[in-house]
Amino acid sequence: MPQLPQRIWSDEDWERIQRGYSSRDMDEKWNVFTEGEVAFLHRSWTGRGIFAATFAPVDHGGWQITRAMVERDPKRYRSTDDDYDCLMLELVISAIVLGEPATDLRARLVELTHQRSRSADASAALVQHSALGLRSDS
Secondary structure, X not given: OOOOOOOOEOHHHHHHHHHOEOOOOXXXXXXXXXXXXXXXXXXXXXXXXXXXXXXEEOOOOOEEEEEEEEOOOOOOOOOXXXXXXXHHHHHHHHHHHOOXXXXXXXXXXXXXXXXXXXXXXXXXXXXXXXXXXXXXXX
């Protein structure tokens, strides 16, 4: 991916990311697991891998994504928008894995979707649910 999230995740966040996230019902769209320092984000229904993000420790504490890959086969993942993919990678980790409200990221998702698609009249809730899904309380 040419664009990466700039967020620095805390050591505690990285511990939670390493535990991953497994969807529990049909409204959840993402499964996340790690191997070493790589987080893999897969669609829950199909099992298809969409993102692989390599994390590395930051000098003064925390973790940052230093490299990431995104699926580009249009039969497996329809996005070809670097801004959208960068946002989705951060949003899935923040909102789904960590359970954060991620209000600003969610608003950017809706804005990007409205700007770049014929879904300009879709509600914010519909946009978020179709791309992100829900998160069960753990």
